[in-house]
Amino acid sequence: MKKLINDPANVVREELQGIEAAHPDLVKVSYDPYFITRADAPVQGKVALISGGGSGHEPMHGGFVGAGMLDAACPGEVFTSPTPDQMEAATKAVDGGAGVVHIVKNYTGDVMNFEMAAELCRAEGTEVESVVVDDDVAVQDSLYTAGRRGVGTTVLMEKIAGAAAEQKRPLKEVADICREVNANGRSMGMALTSCTVPAAGSPTFELGDDEIEMGVGIHGEPGRERMKMKQASEIVDMMATAIVDDLPFGKGDQVLAFVNGMGGTPMLELYVVYNELNKFLSGRGITISRNLIGSYITSLEMAGCSITLLKLSDDFTQLWDAPVKTAGLRWGV
Amino acid sequence: MSEGTGISYDAVVAWLKAFAATIAENRAYLTELDSAIGDADHGINMDRGFQAVLAKLDSSPPGDVGALFKVVGMTLVSTVGGAGGPLYGTLFLQLGIATAGKDPITADDWAAALAAAVSGVQARGKAEPGDKTMVDALIPGRDAFAAAIAEGADLPAALRRSADAAEQGMTDTIPLVARKGRASYLGERSAGHQDPGATSSYLLLRSVADTWVGDA
Numbered sequence: 001m002k003k004l005i006n007d008p009a010n011v012v013r014e015e016l017q018g019i020e021a022a023h024p025d026l027v028k029v030s031y032d033p034y035f036i037t038r039a040d041a042p043v044q045g046k047v048a049l050i051s052g053g054g055s056g057h058e059p060m061h062g063g064f065v066g067a068g069m070l071d072a073a074c075p076g077e078v079f080t081s082p083t084p085d086q087m088e089a090a091t092k093a094v095d096g097g098a099g100v101v102h103i104v105k106n107y108t109g110d111v112m113n114f115e116m117a118a119e120l121c122r123a124e125g126t127e128v129e130s131v132v133v134d135d136d137v138a139v140q141d142s143l144y145t146a147g148r149r150g151v152g153t154t155v156l157m158e159k160i161a162g163a164a165a166e167q168k169r170p171l172k173e174v175a176d177i178c179r180e181v182n183a184n185g186r187s188m189g190m191a192l193t194s195c196t197v198p199a200a201g202s203p204t205f206e207l208g209d210d211e212i213e214m215g216v217g218i219h220g221e222p223g224r225e226r227m228k229m230k231q232a233s234e235i236v237d238m239m240a241t242a243i244v245d246d247l248p249f250g251k252g253d254q255v256l257a258f259v260n261g262m263g264g265t266p267m268l269e270l271y272v273v274y275n276e277l278n279k280f281l282s283g284r285g286i287t288i289s290r291n292l293i294g295s296y297i298t299s300l301e302m303a304g305c306s307i308t309l310l311k312l313s314d315d316f317t318q319l320w321d322a323p324v325k326t327a328g329l330r331w332g333v
Numbered sequence: 334m335s336e337g338t339g340i341s342y343d344a345v346v347a348w349l350k351a352f353a354a355t356i357a358e359n360r361a362y363l364t365e366l367d368s369a370i371g372d373a374d375h376g377i378n379m380d381r382g383f384q385a386v387l388a389k390l391d392s393s394p395p396g397d398v399g400a401l402f403k404v405v406g407m408t409l410v411s412t413v414g415g416a417g418g419p420l421y422g423t424l425f426l427q428l429g430i431a432t433a434g435k436d437p438i439t440a441d442d443w444a445a446a447l448a449a450a451v452s453g454v455q456a457r458g459k460a461e462p463g464d465k466t467m468v469d470a471l472i473p474g475r476d477a478f479a480a481a482i483a484e485g486a487d488l489p490a491a492l493r494r495s496a497d498a499a500e501q502g503m504t505d506t507i508p509l510v511a512r513k514g515r516a517s518y519l520g521e522r523s524a525g526h527q528d529p530g531a532t533s534s535y536l537l538l539r540s541v542a543d544t545w546v547g548d549a
Contacts (some may be wrong), residue, residue, distance in 0.1 A: 001530055033411070045476055048479070054414075054415075076414045076415070077374070077378070077381070078372055078374070080372075080373050080374050080377075080378055080414040080415040080416050081415050081416075081418075082414060083411045083412065083413070083414050084410060084411070085410070085411040085412060086417075105517065107515065108416040108458070108514045108515065109414065109415035109416040109417070109418070109419070111414060112419035112420070112457060112458070113414065113416075113418060114418055116410065116419055123340075124373075125509070137520075139518050140520075143520055145511075145512065145517035146512075146513055146514055146517045146518070147521070148517070149518065197372075197373050197374065197377075199336055199374070199377045200364055200368065200373045200374070200377065202370050204372070205368070205374045217515070217518060219372040219515070220372070220519055221515050221519070222518070222522060223518070224520050322466065
């Protein structure tokens with residue numbers, strides 16, 4: 001394992017120290033327990049948005065804390081969900097009196113820890129709405145699994161609901177916007193290489209030089225199937241077909257297309273993927289009216305990408321365009 | 334440690350220390366099992382949690398087994414993370430509720446506590462037998478202990494039967510297709526791998542037997 005770290009046991013703490021040093025204008029960092037809040041939290045009268053998950057997916061979620069997006073993020077250990085005491089403390093720290101939305105990715109650990117946290121917060125009188133993101137079409141039969149994983153749509157939800165909260169929309173409405181984004185977003189990922197969890201020290205999975213993992217999750221957990229390497233056009237066709245057939249997106253739809261790098265993928269390749277995706281969608285009469293291209297929900301140094309499509313309403317488009325000022329996403333300010 | 338009067342507070346502490354050592358020894362093994370069908374952190378997370386438990390043991394006031402279990406449960410909830418944190422945290426919190434105010438605990442107390450713990454884990458994780466989870470080791474372990482006590486076995490024999498049954502349950506997860514947790518995303522590809530959660534649960538019941546029975 002070759003990584004720019006000091007000690008695997010300290011990576012999360014040292015990362016937080018780096019974030020605090022880099023962005024004092026945007027965020028504050030708590031170390032006991034770990035969480036990151038907006039520098040100006042709590043914002044009175046505004047619904048607070050909190051998300052969280054394992055570390056190793058940067059800039060998600062700490063990089064999305066700031067005006068127009070998240071009020072707090074709870075980082076767990078690498079690829080490990082944070083704990084209820086972190087989420088409870090973060091909830092208290094950012095509650096501006098208008099209630100709190102917990103944005104939870106559908107992973108067993110995240111769901112259970114956030115569930116315990118919400119129980120603790122409600123017991124103390126804080127209004128909490130929990131929203132679960134489950135947009136990964138790679139997980140087919142949810143009857144026999146923990147259900148679809150929460151992946152790329154999470155980023156879009158945090159931006160769109162964050163803008164709604166910034167407009168001081170009420171708790172129920174912000175939570176419903178989250179649920180509507182979830183209902184209209186679909187994702188699929190693939191990996192060219194594995195990542196290595198620092199504390200484990202060796203790659204999570206082995207892939208041959210000529211193999212790819214289709215439908216991979218954001219922790220390097222295996223996906224739909226392992227297959228021989230193909231051209232970008234074929235790979236995008238497989239991913240986009242799975243996504244479009246699932247919602248289904250139809251002729252005349254306006255979508256937000258999010259091409260995400262898993263951490264080890266150059267922008268050159270992401271633009272090649274975007275080009276193929278644009279051609280694919282044009283061929284079906286679907287218009288990309290907004291896009292996001294880059295590495296936003298990563299899996300350490302894993303090479304590969306994910307594609308997320310969100311069907312846009314006018315409200316979603318306006319909320320997406322609204323100003324945002326975070327370390328990972330910034331426009332309009 | 335278990336001479337007819339039941340299991341003392343000190344015996345429980347000895348077990349927790351032994352289990353923490355077992356987890357530390359098996360940290361790489363559990364992580365390796367998890368990397369095959371999960372996200373390669375089970376051993377790392379459990380070790381982080383039980384090292385935190387060890388630190389708490391020295392400062393816990395002696396004398397109440399239930400209070401001790403609750404401290405362990407809360408420590409695991411706040412340090413393990415992942416699915417293991419809420420599940421093992423709940424397991425120990427339920428052991429604590431079932432043994433509140435007791436020192437020592439009897440074989441019947443342990444049977445009741447184990448039943449409460451397994452129910453708690455099932456309620457939290459919503460797993461059924463055969464889903465390829467820790468429940469697949471815990472349920473046979475619980476049932477074997479209760480059956481042994483009902484048949485009049487002494488505590489050492491019952492604990493050994495409990496551990497043996499959990500071991501069989503753990504081994505029986507190998508051919509199963511996972512239906513819960515991250516392994517469930519693998520579908521059929523999860524078959525052929527031993528479940529890491531069932532493995533740590535087996536180790537838990539084996540360390541109970543080893544500690545409270547000794548080498549007898």
